[in-house]
Amino acid sequence: MIIDFERLKEISDIHGDSFYLLDxxxxxxxxxxxxxxxxxxxxxxxxxxxxxxxxxxxxxxxxxxxxxxxxxxxxxxxxxxxxxxxxxxxxxxxxxxxxxxxxxxxxxxxxxxxxxxxxxxxxxxxxxxxxxxxxxxxxxxxxxxxxxxxxxxxxxxxxxxxxxxxxxxxxxxxxxxxxxxxxxxxxxxxxxxxxxxxxxxxxxxxxxxxxxxxxxxxxxxxxxxxxxxxxxxxxxxxxxxxxxxxxxxxxxxxxxxxxxxxxxxxxxxxxxxxxGDAMKFAAKVINIKDIRGKKMATLAGSIYNINPTLNKKNPPVKAYHNVENEDKLRMYEDIDLGGYTCIESDYLYRGYTGEMSVGDYMVFENVGSYSVVLKPPFILPNFAVVDYNEETNSIEIIKHRETFDDVFRTYEF
CATH class of the missing domain: 3.20.20.10 (Alanine racemase)
Known part of the structure; x- marks a missing residue:
């Protein structure tokens, strides 16, 4: 299966704006x-x-x-x-x-x-x-x-x-x-x-x-x-x-x-x-802003999805563009990719350089180690995991994204 924007959007329409890709x-x-x-x-x-x-x-x-x-x-x-x-x-x-x-x-x-x-x-x-x-x-x-x-x-x-x-x-x-x-x-x-x-x-x-x-x-x-x-x-x-x-x-x-x-x-x-290299994480670009001269993007994912041990390394990342938004594509240098949480330090990537627009998907590599098991249900429940097979051009749901009931089933209301 060739991963492109259309395929990512197809998965996203079913499983949400963020999800793991397992190989x-x-x-x-x-x-x-x-x-x-x-x-x-x-x-x-x-x-x-x-x-x-x-x-x-x-x-x-x-x-x-x-x-x-x-x-x-x-x-x-x-x-x-x-x-x-x-x-x-x-x-x-x-x-x-x-x-x-x-x-x-x-x-x-x-x-x-x-x-x-x-x-x-x-x-x-x-x-x-x-x-x-x-x-x-x-x-x-x-x-x-x-x-x-x-x-x-x-x-x-x-x-x-x-x-x-x-x-x-x-x-x-x-x-x-x-x-x-x-x-x-x-x-x-x-x-x-x-x-x-x-x-x-x-x-x-x-x-x-x-x-x-x-x-x-x-x-x-x-x-x-x-x-x-x-x-x-x-x-x-x-x-x-x-x-x-x-x-x-x-x-x-x-x-x-x-x-x-x-x-x-x-x-x-x-x-x-x-x-480590057998999983990727796809997150949709939700917003791009300029704060006192510093470009920042907000993604529908978190540092806790890709790097829960919070080491200082930037994971490999690739942008997948919506061809319908080509007129909105901009070249950015040294833009920080922030997460959806309310934590100031929640950045998936510091200093990204490349073309990007709202609605794109950023796909992070080398995220298979500890990401699924250490991610807390903080602010949002955990995301889906889909297995993709390049040989058969097929995907298989491995883990459904969690729901409100999944997270709160053990609580008393």
Whole structure:
């Protein structure tokens, strides 16, 4: 499907002045390319997709259908995985706050819970005592310095006696099995990735007589992005192959003399790396004004639709013009594109240069990461998501725009 003004207006007439454009084919392509980059070096690599980054069910289904796993951090995400048919043994439950009933169900069904703190271990001990005939699979989240200047609050400090005590406690309970180790750090810089596999493999050598079933190095990878976005970083953006070279090579070399059947699964947990460039956001230009010499436009969208983490980067954007308004087109330099909210700082783009007129659509790229899941129903409910397919020239509604009833159903009037 070729995206042009007429097609955008056609979607807009049904779904409103703003909406997301999902490219699920691109998401699937990203998944396969990232998996291949790692498996070409260490074949026993699996992707556990980070549901929290973008839990659109169609994307989660694509991962499951391609043999991937689900990485969840909430009872809600766990329910999504079950609803789309993910087998329990392919669900990894992470995060610092876990629903005890969800923990119990997942463990009894054969899933993996990565323990983040002592309070979770106490929950699991109770479950183990209730069901002595069930073998429960757990992992431990490991916390160590990756030289990114951040002291993470998650997991167990691997340099502490606490870490040793936890391992011994798990090993002392007959029906709890420590099946793997897990780590995750937010830094996407390639330099901070070098130490992750090294530290994790050292822990395996120190605390396991035989390799565990899995070793997870988490997520935090850059994905694909347009040149205009790459230029806003003061370093080169790593490719899938760059990350694989740093991580998978260490696993291959460490386990090269071991039978494949005994090699642990290398788990990576990407989110943004898969979905970042697989979504666009279209917003209609509502108004253009001049305030004391500064040109400003108001769009039927918000910074919270495209950049809810409020980083300082301008996303790639393209204007689609209404041919019937060509006489109203004007060339603007350094115009700010503001949002519909009443927040002064709500700008989708600062310093745009290009032709524009009221009624145009501005389409922002690289908005798939966290935009759908972090957007609050502030002033306006959330917008629709449509999947567009260039090969078949078709669109599919993935998420309907929210209504008054959707937002206020849980309130009492």
């Amino acid at each position: 699920s084919k691109k998401f699937e392509q990203n998944y396969k390319e990232l998996q291949k980059a790692f498996r070409d070096i260490y074949s026993n690599t699996y992707i556990a997709y980070s549901y929290k980054t973008n839990y659109i069910p169609k994307l989660c289904k694509i991962v499951n259908e391609n043999g991937g796993f689900a990485e969840v951090v909430s009872d809600m995400e766990y329910q999504i995985a079950l609803k789309i048919g993910v087998e329990s043994q392919n669900i990894y439950y992470n995060g610092p706050y876990k629903n005890p009933s969800a923990v119990e169900k997942l463990l009894l069904d054969g899933g993996i819970v990565n323990v983040d703190s002592h309070y979770e271990l106490e929950i699991i001990k109770i479950i183990a005592s209730k069901y002595p005939e069930n073998l429960l699979s757990v992992g431990l989240r490991c916390n160590f310095d990756i030289n990114d200047g951040v002291k993470s609050r998650f997991g167990f400090d691997v340099e502490s006696e606490d870490f040793v005590d936890v391992i011994n406690l798990i090993n002392d309970i007959n029906n709890i099995e420590l099946t793997g180790l897990h780590c995750h750090f937010a830094s996407r810089y390639i330099e901070t990735w070098t130490g992750r596999p090294e530290r994790m493999l050292n822990l395996i050598s120190k605390y396991f007589n035989e390799p565990p079933k899995f070793i997870s190095v988490g997520g935090g990878l850059f994905g694909k992005m347009a040149p205009s976005l790459k230029e806003q970083f003061d370093f080169d953006i790593p490719s899938y192959e760059d990350y694989a070279e740093v991580v998978a090579t260490q696993f291959r070399d460490f386990f090269e003399d071991m039978e494949f059947s005994k090699q642990p699964k290398l788990i990576i947990e990407p989110g943004s790396a898969l979905v």
